[in-house]
Amino acid sequence: MIAPFPFSAIVGQGDMKCAMILTAIEPALGGVLVFGDRGTGKSTAVRALAALLPPIRMVAGSPVNAERPEDTPDWATAPLGEIVERPTPVIDLPLGVTEDRVTGALDIERALTLGERAFQPGLLARANRGYLYIDEVNLLEDHIVDLLLDVAQSGENVVEREGLSIRHPARFVLVGSGNPEEGELRPQLLDRFGLSVEVSSPTDIEERIEVIRRRDAYERDTADFMAHWQAEDARIRAAILAARENLRSITTPAEVLRDCATLCIAIGADGLRGELTLLRAARALAAYENVVAVTREHLTQVAPLALSHRLRRDPLDEAGSAARITRAMQEVWG
Amino acid sequence: MTDSPAWARAMRALTLLAVDPEGLRGLTLRARAGPVRQAFESALTRMPGAVRRIHADLGDEQLFGGTDIYATLAAGRLIRSAGLAQAPSRLILPMAERTPPALAARLAQLLDQSAGHTLILLDEGIEAEEAAPQTLAERLALHVTLDGISHSAAPALMPAPADISVARKRLDAVSHSPEDLVALTALAASFGIDSLRAPWLALRAARALAAIDGRGGVTPDDLREAAELVYPARATQLPREPEPETPEDRPEPENPSSAEAPDMPDELLIAAVAALLPPALLDALVSRAGLRRAAGSGAGARRRAQHRGRPLPARPGRPDGRMRIDLIATLRAAAPWQPLRRSARPDAPGLIIHPSDIHLKRFENRSDRLVIFVVDASGSAALARLAEAKGAVELLLAQAYARRDRVALIAFRRQTADLILPPTRALVQAKRRLAGLPGGGGTPLAAALEATLTLARQAETHGLSPALALLTDARANIALDGRGDRAQAALDTSRLAALCRARNLPAIVIDTANRPGPDPARLAAEMGARHLALPRADARAISAAVATTLGG
Numbered sequence: 001m002i003a004p005f006p007f008s009a010i011v012g013q014g015d016m017k018c019a020m021i022l023t024a025i026e027p028a029l030g031g032v033l034v035f036g037d038r039g040t041g042k043s044t045a046v047r048a049l050a051a052l053l054p055p056i057r058m059v060a061g062s063p064v065n066a067e068r069p070e071d072t073p074d075w076a077t078a079p080l081g082e083i084v085e086r087p088t089p090v091i092d093l094p095l096g097v098t099e100d101r102v103t104g105a106l107d108i109e110r111a112l113t114l115g116e117r118a119f120q121p122g123l124l125a126r127a128n129r130g131y132l133y134i135d136e137v138n139l140l141e142d143h144i145v146d147l148l149l150d151v152a153q154s155g156e157n158v159v160e161r162e163g164l165s166i167r168h169p170a171r172f173v174l175v176g177s178g179n180p181e182e183g184e185l186r187p188q189l190l191d192r193f194g195l196s197v198e199v200s201s202p203t204d205i206e207e208r209i210e211v212i213r214r215r216d217a218y219e220r221d222t223a224d225f226m227a228h229w230q231a232e233d234a235r236i237r238a239a240i241l242a243a244r245e246n247l248r249s250i251t252t253p254a255e256v257l258r259d260c261a262t263l264c265i266a267i268g269a270d271g272l273r274g275e276l277t278l279l280r281a282a283r284a285l286a287a288y289e290n291v292v293a294v295t296r297e298h299l300t301q302v303a304p305l306a307l308s309h310r311l312r313r314d315p316l317d318e319a320g321s322a323a324r325i326t327r328a329m330q331e332v333w334g
Numbered sequence: 335m336t337d338s339p340a341w342a343r344a345m346r347a348l349t350l351l352a353v354d355p356e357g358l359r360g361l362t363l364r365a366r367a368g369p370v371r372q373a374f375e376s377a378l379t380r381m382p383g384a385v386r387r388i389h390a391d392l393g394d395e396q397l398f399g400g401t402d403i404y405a406t407l408a409a410g411r412l413i414r415s416a417g418l419a420q421a422p423s424r425l426i427l428p429m430a431e432r433t434p435p436a437l438a439a440r441l442a443q444l445l446d447q448s449a450g451h452t453l454i455l456l457d458e459g460i461e462a463e464e465a466a467p468q469t470l471a472e473r474l475a476l477h478v479t480l481d482g483i484s485h486s487a488a489p490a491l492m493p494a495p496a497d498i499s500v501a502r503k504r505l506d507a508v509s510h511s512p513e514d515l516v517a518l519t520a521l522a523a524s525f526g527i528d529s530l531r532a533p534w535l536a537l538r539a540a541r542a543l544a545a546i547d548g549r550g551g552v553t554p555d556d557l558r559e560a561a562e563l564v565y566p567a568r569a570t571q572l573p574r575e576p577e578p579e580t581p582e583d584r585p586e587p588e589n590p591s592s593a594e595a596p597d598m599p600d601e602l603l604i605a606a607v608a609a610l611l612p613p614a615l616l617d618a619l620v621s622r623a624g625l626r627r628a629a630g631s632g633a634g635a636r637r638r639a640q641h642r643g644r645p646l647p648a649r650p651g652r653p654d655g656r657m658r659i660d661l662i663a664t665l666r667a668a669a670p671w672q673p674l675r676r677s678a679r680p681d682a683p684g685l686i687i688h689p690s691d692i693h694l695k696r697f698e699n700r701s702d703r704l705v706i707f708v709v710d711a712s713g714s715a716a717l718a719r720l721a722e723a724k725g726a727v728e729l730l731l732a733q734a735y736a737r738r739d740r741v742a743l744i745a746f747r748r749q750t751a752d753l754i755l756p757p758t759r760a761l762v763q764a765k766r767r768l769a770g771l772p773g774g775g776g777t778p779l780a781a782a783l784e785a786t787l788t789l790a791r792q793a794e795t796h797g798l799s800p801a802l803a804l805l806t807d808a809r810a811n812i813a814l815d816g817r818g819d820r821a822q823a824a825l826d827t828s829r830l831a832a833l834c835r836a837r838n839l840p841a842i843v844i845d846t847a848n849r850p851g852p853d854p855a856r857l858a859a860e861m862g863a864r865h866l867a868l869p870r871a872d873a874r875a876i877s878a879a880v881a882t883t884l885g886g
Contacts, residue, residue: 041530094439100658136439
């Protein structure tokens with residue numbers, strides 16, 4: 001397996017890169033949804049993010065990537081080892097995956113060959129404390145979506161089947177990508193994603209040429225290309241780590257809270273999740289920029305990411321949802 | 335006719351793929367079965383490297399490896415099987431137009447891993463809409479059609495394997511200039527190809543072409559040939575019409591500022607690619623979105639039947655990672671044989687289960703149909719019509735009761751469309767609501783279509799397949815915002831009708847006007863629906879028509 005394309009070498013797509021960095025700083029944001037045409041670098045960005053993320057400390061051999069030995073569930077049979085540093089898990093959830101593979105199930109091989117009742121952990125266990133990536137998320141089957149919604153909400157995976165009664169922590173950041181031409185996403189699932197980004201191919205010919213040029217350089221001499229971009233990737237990684245530290249000390253002025261609320265009322269977003277996400281994203285951005293307080297500029301920058309998928313659908317408004325948010329911001333804040 | 339240019343191009347594509355399988359990723363072949371395709375396939379199998387034929391029902395375990403239950407049971411210890419993904423190989427997928435989205439997504443992942451796989455899609459689609467999944471076709475560099483090639487013009491003209499391996503060695507050393515890259519990117523933009531994979535793949539193809547012909551660098555001819563092989567199937571627009579006075583502007587219709595692209599090759603390039611564009615390009619574009627969606631959801635409905643629904647008796651079978659093993663049935667099948675098997679293998683632990691004991695769970699899941707009746711209760715549809723519509727819905731309800739269909743009723747009058755009856759099978763309640771339906775007022779047809787679309791979308795997420803029966807005279811006079819603006823109303827109505835069409839909602843428009851006019855027929859055409867003029871509709875006639883049109 002060759003090294004993934006470096007994150008910092010992705011040309012343009014500022015919104016998508018920003019959204020991914022924000023979730024890396026503040027996992028409580030609840031993930032990113034990337035919707036866009038084919039060949040716009042959606043999958044490339046997610047794979048690049050995996051390589052960019054700072055490593056986590058975990059107990060070696062723990063099926064749920066537990067941080068401390070006592071966090072490992074009692075059904076785990078493999079012997080636990082030392083605390084080690086591992087890359088943040090980024091788990092692919094393929095379409096057509098079975099419920100068994102997502103939640104985990106009775107270990108059929110051991111049941112049949114050894115006569116033991118053992119639990120075989122699924123993708124949710126492996127994704128704990130990491131990322132769960134669903135490509136073509138809009139084509140995912142309904143029963144898998146239901147299951148993910150439940151687990152993403154509770155942070156815990158409960159398996160009650162085939163005589164097993166198992167629970168384990170499953171806290172992960174959902175990253176979904178898809179092509180809106182092929183089907184829409186249920187509003188409930190949309191709502192679970194903290195940020196959403198619409199990507200499109202660059203229309204500027206120079207930018208397009210630059211994309212091809214970098215891709216060419218990457219494939220011709222991967223090692224040289226990686227060496228060239230690694231410094232930039234390392235700088236982003238350091239900034240993410242610093243921002244995680246800063247995050248607690250960021251102050252939020254009362255007028256910024258008021259701005260959040262007025263904007264969410266103006267666009268008619270359902271529930272309060274919109275405000276919360278908007279605020280969290282703005283704080284993460286402020287932390288990334290290494291300033292002390294959230295300002296309206298931060299809100300302006302993250303509002304399209306945090307709110308565009310929470311608008312009520314209007315079949316006749318041809319302006320994109322990001323444009324509608326911008327319009328609302330101009331109307332509300334002047 | 336021994337040398338057909340189309341066949342030569344097909345052979346050229348195969349040669350390219352042999353030279354640079356990692357970069358070009360594969361090939362889409364669009365052709366019906368026949369001697370020409372046979373000739374192409376035999377050339378395909380003569381290419382170096384391992385060949386695996388896969389099929390649309392390929393499971394995860396076969397693709398990515400998994401537990402080999404048969405070997406595990408025989409050996410009494412865990413044995414894993416190697417999936418197709420583990421060793422680089424050339425995967426041939428026949429009937430590619432039938433590929434379910436789940437398999438397409440997994441194969442796309444496999445291609446993205448750059449593990450050395452190439453994929454050959456054999457697309458036998460007849461209609462323009464029946465095509466290999468875009469997720470895959472878009473990742474594969476080469477597209478070949480074999481239409482109109484006669485068998486005699488199809489000799490296998492592949493270079494000798496030795497030549498190919500020489501070209502493979504030369505490939506890395508082939509150079510290209512930055513202008514080549516600019517030219518290919520600009521050309522892709524002028525054909526409306528949004529994906530940036532296309533110019534990248536074309537560049538790889540051009541370099542492979544130079545390698546085959548023994549050149550150290552890419553020439554304009556290589557660029558032209560590469561564009562011919564990669565671009566035509568992806569083009570979404572024709573380059574702007576030639577303007578004789580400023581021919582230089584033509585290659586970059588979107589951005590004239592990047593004039594450093596060499597003019598000459600671009601013009602030649604455009605001519606070459608345009609000649610190969612599929613003829614009914616625009617027709618295909620209009621209908622593509624809706625129909626592709628329809629194919630996807632159809633496949634989903636069938637597949638779902640493996641996981642949920644009404645349970646059917648378990649059946650012996652081979653677990654493939656998608657079907658679930660029915661433990662009870664498996665144990666029941668194994669139980670009677672235990673004493674016998676124990677005597678044969680006295681030291682085996684636990685139950686002795688043979689592969690033939692394994693039973694799989696089966697479910698039956700029928701996708702319920704929801705017939706949405708949208709009834710025009712405006713003043714222009716006379717009250718007599720309303721009574722007829724009510725009668726028809728009642729008759730349909732009786733049929734629906736027998737067929738377990740669901741029915742919903744939307745009525746529109748004055749300024750709004752109201753959901754009179756949410757999706758239901760409850761006959762009595764339906765009748766009661768229907769009897770109380772008032773009439774009179776304007777015709778907010780656009781609002782009715784919007785309400786219908788919302789309901790249809792909700793129904794789809796609940797696993798229902800919605801169908802639409804619209805009873806109207808189509809004299810829309812209320813716009814979507816509630817104003818009495820006839821022109822705006824017509825505009826809104828046709829936009830929403832186009833949305834219905836794009837969602838591929840099966841529909842019938844029943845013309846209930848007293849005197850037949852052109853409006854309902856036009857509305858039906860816009861919605862992609864069947865139009866049925868029933869100037870003197872009676873309930874039984876409407877009911878029979880609905881039953882036949884919507885697949886009764």
